[in-house]
Amino acid sequence: MLTQTEIEKYAEVLLWALDVSRAEPLRAGNTVAVRWDMPALSLAEAVYANLHERGVHVAQRMKPTSTMEKTFYSSASRAQLEHQLPGEMELTRALDGSVYLLAPQSLTHLADVDPENLSTAARARKPLRDVLEEREQAGLFGWTLCMWPTEALAKSAGMSVDDYAREIARACYLNKADPVAEWRGVHARVKELRAWLDGLGAESFRVESEHVDLTVRLGELRRWLGVTGHNIPSFEIYVSPDWRGTQGVYYADQPSFRSGNYVRGVRLEFKDGRVVDAEAEQGGEFLRKQVAMDPGASRIGEFSLTDSRFSPIDRFMATTLFDENYGGTHGNCHLALGASYPGTYAGQQSELSTLLKDELGFNSSALHWDLVNTEAKTVTAHLRGGETRVIYENGQFRM
Known part of the structure; x- marks a missing residue:
């Protein structure tokens, strides 16, 4: 798995990326949502600490587990599929940024779920995405996301978890002394x-x-x-x-x-x-x-x-x-x-x-x-x- 040093570097890279995604870098008083899958808790904690140090207000949200998702999409009524939780739109309209830490525990747990249930829920959440899109167009919102190594990912890719983690570290420059400097260099070359x-x-x-x-x-x-x-x-x-x-x-x-x-x-x-x-x-x-x-x-x-x-x-x-x-x-x-x-x-x-x-x-x-x-x-x-x-x-x- 990733070492503590790599986790801290990962968090620094994600904050750099979040700043790049916005019209202006984050400042004290902004509000950022951090959403993570359960296996990525240690990275969520590092991201939270960095945001907190910058004076940012953090809305922390752990995402549903694969078992929860299976329960929801398999047995939810149409009303449940389309329901928007109280306060969700209010939070969405107040966000200046979002960080998503993806760490799936299963990649095929919804294979026997009716695809129409997935589509119904996606359509119901589109108004939230529309709000974020409008805020991003106005220069008020930015977002970034990344992947955390899990058994499910590694097995599906034909690797061990440790090998998968090394691939993440290599692709994100976490094995370099200054990953953020590496990303700044890539950013400059791609801009040309x-x-x-x-x-x-x-x-x-x-x-x-x-x-x-x-x-x-x-x-x-x-x-x-x-x-x-x-x-x-x-x-x-x-x-x-x-x-x-x-x-x-x-x-x-x-x-x-x-x-x-x-x-x-x-x-x-x-x-x-x-x-x-x-x-x-x-x-x-x-x-x-x-x-x-x-x-x-x-x-x-x-x-x-x-x-x-x-x-x-x-x-x-x-x-x-x-x-x-x-x-x-x-x-x-x-x-x-x-x-x-x-x-x-x-x-x-x-x-x-x-x-x-x-x-x-x-x-x-x-x-x-x-x-x-x-x-x-x-x-x-x-x-x-x-x-x-x-x-x-x-x-x-x-x-």
Whole structure:
């Protein structure tokens, strides 16, 4: 497992990330929620201590155990699925930041639960996410999350817990003397790459690999983001495209653990921006019910690429947080079905109304599901004026 020194470094990295995710660093008097799974208690305590030292008010919340989740989603009435606890919206409207410490004790405990129950609960919680999104657009809120090693994660990834912990430490630079300095360096390099992508004048991107032939329209007033502080670790560079311009076939060769379900070999066919066919080698029924969750669940909200030179992650980790940042030999491409990221709007965040989002093709949904492809691929940008340019191949950007 992680040593006490690594835990303290992890907490420091998370506070750096939370500051980066906000318009301004945290200050005394701000309110931050720390939510953790039970195995991550020692990290929660370290994060709490750091926030408390900075004069921040902390709302501490332990998340339900896997047994609690199974009980809830298996037997809850519709009223229970849709219920919002008293004070939850009030707290949400007061938050300046959130830290999520993920440490799942099971990855497949909801496999026999009706997916509609999961969808009902997700739709009921969307108003809370909308409030946080609005606060983030106004520069009032930021968030970050990370992973804690557990038996369930390690077993699903084919590792011991100690080996899994070492992979976390390596990917988050906890084995370095000054992890925060390492992350500042990554942040600077990715910022240069984002500026290059923004300056290309691209209208669309075509992704081609053994099982993928997909075209994604960038859309108007877009900017690329990466190392925003939202995830630790994070090496991806991403954008929320105009969902209406998605055409072709996408395939996720990386398995996915989602809402207590295991899904493998996802194949999606898009026409006029919507999924018209969704198949999976395993978990197909769950996939199709997720895609039908709401009107936006069948459309994409994110398109992302990871450069293998940045990411030290080179093996399957059984969690999207790491797998969407896979470096390996060929890097990775991933797209997300569902909600878009308003932060990729290139104008003033305060002017990005719901109406403007719709006009620009920013997707809205209770779903956000990242699906990862690690095959060797070529990504070609189609530029304004009709020219084309290969921007990504052999796992690296061609800057």
